[in-house]
Amino acid sequence: MVWRRLAIALAAVTSLLALLAYGFYREPRYIYSRLIGKPAPAFELALFNGSRLRLADLRGKVVFVTFWSSWCPPCRAEARELEAAWQKLKDQDVVFVGIAIQDRREDALAFVREFNLSYPTGLDASGTIPIDYGVWGIPETFFIDREGVITYKHVGTVGTAVIAAKVDEARRNIISAGEGKGSYQSIR
Numbered sequence: 115m116v117w118r119r120l121a122i123a124l125a126a127v128t129s130l131l132a133l134l135a136y137g138f139y140r141e142p143r144y145i146y147s148r149l150i151g152k153p154a155p156a157f158e159l160a161l162f163n164g165s166r167l168r169l170a171d172l173r174g175k176v177v178f179v180t181f182w183s184s185w186c187p188p189c190r191a192e193a194r195e196l197e198a199a200w201q202k203l204k205d206q207d208v209v210f211v212g213i214a215i216q217d218r219r220e221d222a223l224a225f226v227r228e229f230n231l232s233y234p235t236g237l238d239a240s241g242t243i244p245i246d247y248g249v250w251g252i253p254e255t256f257f258i259d260r261e262g263v264i265t266y267k268h269v270g271t272v273g274t275a276v277i278a279a280k281v282d283e284a285r286r287n288i289i290s291a292g293e294g295k296g297s298y299q300s301i302r
Contacts, residue, residue: 154264160237178208179211
């Protein structure tokens, strides 16, 4: 009787450990966001230019939020392309917001200067914004429509064609059925 209880307990513990191990080794880009089609989590970000940006203040515009770090090779690979897309879209009721995460302020500022990023960018030193958005790797990008609803999430590098298409969909309040995938760097 004791051996039977011990065997059942051991089987339960082994199953739990196997499930945890599966979760830790699961590919992050295959963990889908439950935020698509829901209101974007509110945030306030101290920008590198000294001002503060609140997501709520951007209501009425399409918002492109990208999470990045200076040490992330895919982030570096897409930086110039994001700036070029911003230059094309900035006068069209679209706002890009760059949020540096898991980075040192000096390194993030050097990244902004190196790539001449002119869209609003800051460092989330608290680490709460990526948690609220369920970020698992970088770069990760979210498109938010004029009403503040997340319409699309892209894990990894995103090209200008995808940016243009997803900004257009966000303007028309079209929620994407899936998520985009590109080259990324895990942060876990």
